[in-house]
Amino acid sequence: MSEKDEKPRSFTKVERKILEAVKNGEAADFTADANDGEKPVVSAKFLADLWLERFTNVDIHPLGIEIKGLKVEGQLTLGGARQSAKGKQCLLGFHAENCEFISAISLQNVRCESIYLTDCQIGLFANDDGIEISIDGSGATIDGQLSLTRCTATGVVTFDASEIGGKADFEDCQFCQGLSFWGATVRNHFRIGRSTAGIEFNGHSLSLPNAKIGGQVVLTDSRFAAPVYAANLVSPEIFVDRCRFSGDHAVSLSFAHARIGGNLVVFRSRASGAFNFGSMHLGGTCDVSQTQILAGLNLTDSIITAGIAVKKCLLSGHSTIWACTLSGTETSTIEFTQVAIAGHFSLQAARTSGAIGFDRVNFGWRRPYLSLGPNQIHRLDFGGLETRNRMIFTRCAFRSSNVMRGMAVGVDLGFEDCYFSPCVDLWSVMLAGSKIGSIAEFKRCLIGNGVEMPTFDCSELQFHGNWIYPAHDTNGRYVQAVWASDCNVLRRIGFGKAEDNRADSGENICIGKIDFSNSKVGERLFLRSLRIRLGDGSQPGRRGRCIDLSRMEVGGDLFLAPHTYTLFEEEGKNDEPAHIEGCVDLDDARIGGDLIVHRTSIHADGDIVRPLSHFETEERVSKRKRGVAISLRDTRIEGELEFGRPQIRGLIDLRDASVGAITDGGGDRWVEHGVEPGHLLLDGLTYRDLDNVHDGLQAGLLEQGSLSDAATRRLDWLTMQYPGRKPTPDTFVPQPYEQLASIFAAEGNERARRQVLVEKRNLQRKHGRLGIFDRAVQWLLMGVSLYGYSPARALGWTLAYLALGTFAAMALETRDAFILATIDGQPKAEFSALVYAIDSAIPIIDLNQDSGWTIDPGSLPGWLSIEVVLGLKAAYEIVGMLLISITILTLTGTLRDKE
Numbered sequence: 001m002s003e004k005d006e007k008p009r010s011f012t013k014v015e016r017k018i019l020e021a022v023k024n025g026e027a028a029d030f031t032a033d034a035n036d037g038e039k040p041v042v043s044a045k046f047l048a049d050l051w052l053e054r055f056t057n058v059d060i061h062p063l064g065i066e067i068k069g070l071k072v073e074g075q076l077t078l079g080g081a082r083q084s085a086k087g088k089q090c091l092l093g094f095h096a097e098n099c100e101f102i103s104a105i106s107l108q109n110v111r112c113e114s115i116y117l118t119d120c121q122i123g124l125f126a127n128d129d130g131i132e133i134s135i136d137g138s139g140a141t142i143d144g145q146l147s148l149t150r151c152t153a154t155g156v157v158t159f160d161a162s163e164i165g166g167k168a169d170f171e172d173c174q175f176c177q178g179l180s181f182w183g184a185t186v187r188n189h190f191r192i193g194r195s196t197a198g199i200e201f202n203g204h205s206l207s208l209p210n211a212k213i214g215g216q217v218v219l220t221d222s223r224f225a226a227p228v229y230a231a232n233l234v235s236p237e238i239f240v241d242r243c244r245f246s247g248d249h250a251v252s253l254s255f256a257h258a259r260i261g262g263n264l265v266v267f268r269s270r271a272s273g274a275f276n277f278g279s280m281h282l283g284g285t286c287d288v289s290q291t292q293i294l295a296g297l298n299l300t301d302s303i304i305t306a307g308i309a310v311k312k313c314l315l316s317g318h319s320t321i322w323a324c325t326l327s328g329t330e331t332s333t334i335e336f337t338q339v340a341i342a343g344h345f346s347l348q349a350a351r352t353s354g355a356i357g358f359d360r361v362n363f364g365w366r367r368p369y370l371s372l373g374p375n376q377i378h379r380l381d382f383g384g385l386e387t388r389n390r391m392i393f394t395r396c397a398f399r400s401s402n403v404m405r406g407m408a409v410g411v412d413l414g415f416e417d418c419y420f421s422p423c424v425d426l427w428s429v430m431l432a433g434s435k436i437g438s439i440a441e442f443k444r445c446l447i448g449n450g451v452e453m454p455t456f457d458c459s460e461l462q463f464h465g466n467w468i469y470p471a472h473d474t475n476g477r478y479v480q481a482v483w484a485s486d487c488n489v490l491r492r493i494g495f496g497k498a499e500d501n502r503a504d505s506g507e508n509i510c511i512g513k514i515d516f517s518n519s520k521v522g523e524r525l526f527l528r529s530l531r532i533r534l535g536d537g538s539q540p541g542r543r544g545r546c547i548d549l550s551r552m553e554v555g556g557d558l559f560l561a562p563h564t565y566t567l568f569e570e571e572g573k574n575d576e577p578a579h580i581e582g583c584v585d586l587d588d589a590r591i592g593g594d595l596i597v598h599r600t601s602i603h604a605d606g607d608i609v610r611p612l613s614h615f616e617t618e619e620r621v622s623k624r625k626r627g628v629a630i631s632l633r634d635t636r637i638e639g640e641l642e643f644g645r646p647q648i649r650g651l652i653d654l655r656d657a658s659v660g661a662i663t664d665g666g667g668d669r670w671v672e673h674g675v676e677p678g679h680l681l682l683d684g685l686t687y688r689d690l691d692n693v694h695d696g697l698q699a700g701l702l703e704q705g706s707l708s709d710a711a712t713r714r715l716d717w718l719t720m721q722y723p724g725r726k727p728t729p730d731t732f733v734p735q736p737y738e739q740l741a742s743i744f745a746a747e748g749n750e751r752a753r754r755q756v757l758v759e760k761r762n763l764q765r766k767h768g769r770l771g772i773f774d775r776a777v778q779w780l781l782m783g784v785s786l787y788g789y790s791p792a793r794a795l796g797w798t799l800a801y802l803a804l805g806t807f808a809a810m811a812l813e814t815r816d817a818f819i820l821a822t823i824d825g826q827p828k829a830e831f832s833a834l835v836y837a838i839d840s841a842i843p844i845i846d847l848n849q850d851s852g853w854t855i856d857p858g859s860l861p862g863w864l865s866i867e868v869v870l871g872l873k874a875a876y877e878i879v880g881m882l883l884i885s886i887t888i889l890t891l892t893g894t895l896r897d898k899e
Contacts, residue, residue, distance in 0.1 A: 014040045018067060022050065025061030031069035031098060039100060042067075044074035051091055051112075053084040064093030064113060071100045075125060080109035082141070090143055096120055104155060107137040114144030114166070117151050124155030124177075131155075132177060137162050145188075148173050156201070159184050167215070170195055177201035178226060181211050189215035190235075198226030198247070205245075208233050219243050227273065228253045237262035237284070245271035250295065250321075255280055263306070266291050274298055274321065282306075286331075288313055296343065297324045307333035307354065317343025323378075326350050333389075336361045342378075345400070349384040356391040364400030364421075377401055377423050385409075390438075393418050401426045407434040413458070414441045422448035427471045427483075431456055442466050443498050450480055450512060456487040463508050464498040470512025470535055479535050481512035485548075487519040494526040497576060507531050507576050515548040517585075523556040524593070525549075527600070533581035534605055544605035544625040546582020552589045560584065561598035561644065577601060583625035583650070587633040594639035595632075597646045602629045604650025610678050610723060612730040621651060629679075632657040641687075648674045656684035663691045666710075667717030678723030682736040690714065690743055711752035714740055715759055732767040734760050754789040757896075761787040781895070784886045788895030794887040801883050805837030805876055812855065812869075840873065841880025 011019065014030065021028035030040045049055060051065055083089050091112035098119040105122060107115075122134040134155035137146075145166035146159070152174040159168075160182040167188040170179065175197040181190070190213045198205030208217070208230035217233070220241040227249045238260055245252030252273030255264065263284035264277070274295040277286065285306040288297065292314040299308065308331050310324075317323030323343030326334070333354035334347070340362040347356075364378035378400040385391075388410035398420045407413075413436045420428035428449040431440075436458035442451070443464045450471035463482075470479035493516070495508050510532040516525075527547065534546055549558075560578055577599040584602060586595075606626035611617040620626045622633065629650030632641075635657045642663040652675060664670060667690075670680060692710050718736050719725040737760035744753035764770070765778040781787045785794035810833040831853055839845070855869055889895035 012042075014042050014070070015046055018042065018046075018050065018065075019055070019058050022060045022065050023058065025063040027066040027068055027095075027097075028070075029068040034069060039069055039071040039098075041071045041073055044072050044076040044101075044103065047072060047076055048078055051094060052078060052081055053086045053088070060092055062092065064095065066095040066097070067099060068097040069099065070096075071102065072096075073102050075103040075106060076101060077106040078110045080139075082109065082111040093144060104133050105135045107135065107140045109139040110137070111141040112143070114146070115142060116145070116147045116149075118147075118149045120148075120151045122151065122153045122155075122157075124153075133158060134175075134177075135159075142166070145169065147171075152176070154200075156180060156203075158182075160207075164188075167191065169193075174199075175205070178203055178205050178207065180204070180207040182207050183210040184208075185212045185214075187214040189213070189218060191216070191218040192220070192222050193218070194221040196223045196225070198224055201226055204229045206230070211235075224252070227251050230254060230258060231256045233258040233260075235260055238264045240266040240269055242267070243269040245269070245273060247272060249273045251276050252293075252295070258282075260284070263287060265289075271295070277302060280304070285309060287311075292316075296321050298322070299324075299326045299329050301328040302326075302330070304329065304331040307331055307335065309333075309335045309337075310339050311335075311337040312339070314340045314342065315345075322346055327381075333357075335359075344379045344381070346379075346381045347385050348381045350382075350386070352387040352389065354387075355389040356387055358393045358396050360394070361396045363396065363398045363402070377426070379403065382407055390414070392416070397421070398428065401430075402428060403430045404434060405430050405432045407431070407436075409434070410437045412436070412439045412441070414439070414443070415445050416441075416443040418442075418445045420445065420447045420449065422469065427452035429453070447481075451482045451484070453482070453484045454486050456484055457489075458487075459490045461487070461489050461493045463495045465506050465529075466508050466510075468508070468510045468512070479512045480515055481510040481532070482514045482516075485515050485517045485519060487516060489520065490522045492524045492526065493521055494524075495528060495530045495578075496526060497529040511535060513546055513548060513582075516552055517548045517550045518552065519549075520553045521555060525552075525554050525558045527558075527560045527578050527580075527584075528562050529576040530578040530580070532579070543623075544583045544628060545585045546580055546605065547584045549589055550585050550587040552586070553592075554590070555592045557593035557639070558586075558591050558595045559598075560600040560602075560646070561596045581605060583628040583631055585625055585628075585631045586635050587631050589632075589635045591635070591637045591639070594642055595637050596640075596642045596644065597630070597648075598642070598644030599646065601647040602650065603648075604629045608650050608676075608679065610651065610731070611681075621653065627651055628653055635659075643669045643673070645669075646673050651679045651681060653681045654685040655681050657686070659685070659687040661689035661691070662687050664717075666690075666692055666713050668713070670717065670720055675720065677720055677725045678731070680720040682718065682721055683733040684735055686739055687743070688746075690740075710749065711744065711755040714752075715756060727763055727767050729767045729769050732763050734764060734768075737763075754786070758782075758786050758789055780882070781886065784883060785890040785895065788886075788890045788893070791887075791890050794890040798883055798887045801880060802834070802837050802841060805841055805880070806834045808872075808876075809833035809836045840877050842884050 018028040033040050053060060081091065084091055091110065093112060093114035095116040100121045101123055103123045104125045124132045124134045126132050132155040134153035135157040137159035138161055140159060140162040143165040146164050147169045149171045150173065154176050156177045157175055158180040160180055161184060163185045165187050168186045168190045170192045171194060173195040175195065176199055178198045178201045192206065203226060205224035205226040206228040210232045211230065213233065213235035215236065217235045217238045220243065223244045223246065225247050228245065231254055233255055238255065250273055252271035252275065254276040256276050256278045258280045260280065261283045264282055264286045266288045268290045270292040272294050275293050276298045278298045278300040280302040282302065282304040286299065286304050286308045289311040290313065294316045296317045297315050308326065315323045321343065323341045323345055325346040327346045327348040327350065329350045331352050334352055334356040337359045341364065345363055363380050380398065380400045380402045382404040384406050386408045390412040391409050392412065392414040393416065395417045398418065401423050402420065426449060428447045429451045431451065431453035433455045439460040439462060440458045441462040441464065445466045447466060447468045450468060452471065468481040470481050497507060507529045508531065512535055514532060532546055579601045581603050582605040604627045608627035609617055609620065611621045621628055625631055627650055629648045629652055631653040633653055633655055637659045640661045640663045641659045718740065721736065722731050737756055741753045741756040744756060761778065762782065765775060765782065770778065784797050813831065813833055836853065855866065860866060860869065886895065
């Protein structure tokens with residue numbers, strides 16, 4: 001049938017009014033025509049034909065179609081039209097207000113100018129897949145804006161693979177079964193405000209996967225009862241404000257693999273599931289503020305150019321889901337402020353170019369329904385984290401196991417005013433193997449289970465005003481407060497008060513051992529403002545080592561003293577004396593500068609028992625350090641060992657140590673500051689110099705000791721080796737005396753040197769475990785020549801002995817008791833009592849007196865027999881031979897050299 005043969009169509013009153021309005025570019029308003037709430041009815045087919053311009057004599061105004069207050073019966077279907085019946089390349093716009101669509105609206109593959117639906121009710125139909133749809137705009141092209149305001153759609157509203165040239169705006173709507181823009185392109189903003197979606201659907205409340213949005217994606221003041229899924233979304237910016245994501249779903253909001261040119265902002269929202277932002281590329285900042293996410297925030301493997309900021313949020317998880325994970329993320333900065341993280345938290349293998357900051361963050365906070373059981377705790381994992389800037393924790397609470405091993409921080413790592421709760425069988429802070437470019441600092445922290453940081457590497461390590469409790473003994477290792485063996489610190493290690501003069505900036509208090517064994521420090525190590533003691537003293541096999549610095553290398557000075565040390569300075573305002581209850585172990589350490597012990601109280605752990613070279617006592621002292629205050633076995637100190645004003649109770653073990661110089665007030669300070677006789681072990685100690693300045697510390701006076709009393713005072717110092725200052729065979733060793741004598745020899749003080757060596761020989765004679773004969777010989781040498789160190793005494797004894805012999809010879813001569821040895825011979829020399837005494841006492845020479853003259857028995861008095869005289873003469877000759885030999889050896893120095 002031709003067009004001219006087409007029968008004219010008859011229109012209803014409602015249809016005629018609509019036709020009249022669209023011709024004039026006006027709204028067809030039926031709001032006043034409602035009867036008892038029943039809206040006038042128009043067929044969906046009429047609206048479709050009108051929109052497609054199928055009516056021959058009807059021209060639609062360029063403003064398009066606008067209807068108000070109608071009920072639309074049937075399904076509004078345009079059949080995929082992309083042009084009008086009159087040849088227009090795009091359908092005109094459609095605006096419906098206060099209308100009720102009994103069935104669905106099908107806009108599949110349609111091309112039109114714009115669509116506005118306001119205060120509309122939209123029904124549904126079920127497609128071949130059984131999905132109930134209210135608006136099907138799949139593949140549609142809308143050159144202008146798509147807007148739904150105060151609308152209710154009972155089925156799914158879908159614009160999958162559609163293209164919208166303007167905005168997609170949904171305001172105050174209810175999408176009972178969700179809204180879908182899968183693969184759609186929106187050239188302007190995409191906005192959902194004050195709306196509800198997905199309350200009757202098991203799928204997604206909002207689907208935006210693979211969508212491309214030319215403007216912002218804005219979700220505000222809305223409720224999403226099913227997940228929002230926007231994987232691979234492309235948009236300049238995302239803004240989520242005051243939204244609620246409810247329902248029993250693992251993920252509430254997903255922007256996984258999204259490509260966002262600017263910022264992603266989530267503000268004042270709440271989610272029962274997770275936020276999945278994993279593998280996202282973000283050109284701006286990821287900002288999550290005042291938001292509750294009850295199943296975790298996931299930023300794994302994302303690349304975020306400007307940084308991550310999480311503020312005033314609650315992030316929850318459970319035993320299998322991370323409350324927050326940034327593992328593998330690359331970003332500029334990371335900032336967490338006033339955040340409660342009730343579950344696991346990860347920055348594992350993350351990388352940042354800027355700073356990382358955590359301010360007032362609670363890690364591992366448990367809600368009642370997230371209880372993990374008595375032996376499970378939340379985990380914080382920063383292993384492998386890399387940042388070229390600093391990482392600072394301020395006023396944070398850690399109720400988790402905190403794994404920070406293998407981190408690389410370019411500048412500073414700081415913990416300030418932080419709380420680490422005790423964890424079962426785990427360290428509070430695990431920093432083993434981490435590398436810090438500058439300063440690592442703990443300031444005013446309460447650490448419940450110790451710090452584990454072996455093989456730690458930094459420029460400077462500081463502990464200021466902390467309370468540190470020990471880690472638990474899990475593998476037979478004694479509980480420790482700080483385990484930092486094998487560390488490498490380029491500059492300094494310091495324990496002291498915080499330097500900001502706050503009222504709560506107190507001392508470091510440690511319960512348990514501090515272990516820096518095998519570590520290296522480039523410059524100085526300070527132990528000041530520190531109170532440390534070991535734990536329960538009833539443990540079997542307990543070791544008394546409190547600070548373990550054994551095998552440590554310090555390039556400069558090591559201070560158990562205030563930061564600035566002078567002997568008589570006033571009490572420091574910022575440095576309290578250290579109080580140490582246990583042994584400071586420096587065995588085999590190497591100190592390039594001075595070791596200074598000043599204003600420090602060191603009390604040994606356990607009973608003080610001096611080792612007597614028996615295995616039991618030696619093992620107790622050398623290995624377990626029970627009763628030892630300071631142990632310097634085989635320590636090398638290039639500078640001075642300086643004792644200022646410490647208070648020491650216990651053994652000071654200096655055996656086999658090597659020291660540049662000992663500064664101890666001429667030996668006076670040991671007793672003045674608590675060292676008891678017998679508590680100083682000096683065997684094997686070597687040093688290059690000793691001070692000769694004894695001081696009256698109470699009066700603050702220094703006095704240079706004279707050379708004459710130097711040996712006396714130092715010998716008194718050496719008696720500190722012996723209990724009660726009295727040596728015994730078990731306690732006496734000669735090496736300390738030999739070392740002291742070598743110092744006086746180097747100073748050119750020969751008198752003092754001899755005094756020391758004589759004292760050593762006296763003690764060897766008394767306590768050297770000698771036999772009777774050896775002891776007698778030593779007694780003889782001491783009496784005659786002070787063991788060869790007194791030629792004057794030897795000569796005196798020799799002269800006195802010869803005088804005695806001369807006196808005896810003169811007594812016999814007065815009785816004419818000397819006669820010629822042969823009757824017919826002539827004397828070669830006249831008899832001389834003096835020469836006769838010398839000739840008899842020195843058998844190696846012949847003065848023709850002893851051989852030329854003999855004693856006449858008849859001249860002797862009756863009470864004196866010749867046998868007695870000859871016996872006395874023989875004894876005189878033997879003793880004289882010994883005496884002369886000792887004198888000769890003394891005068892030649894042979895006796896001293898061969899001692």
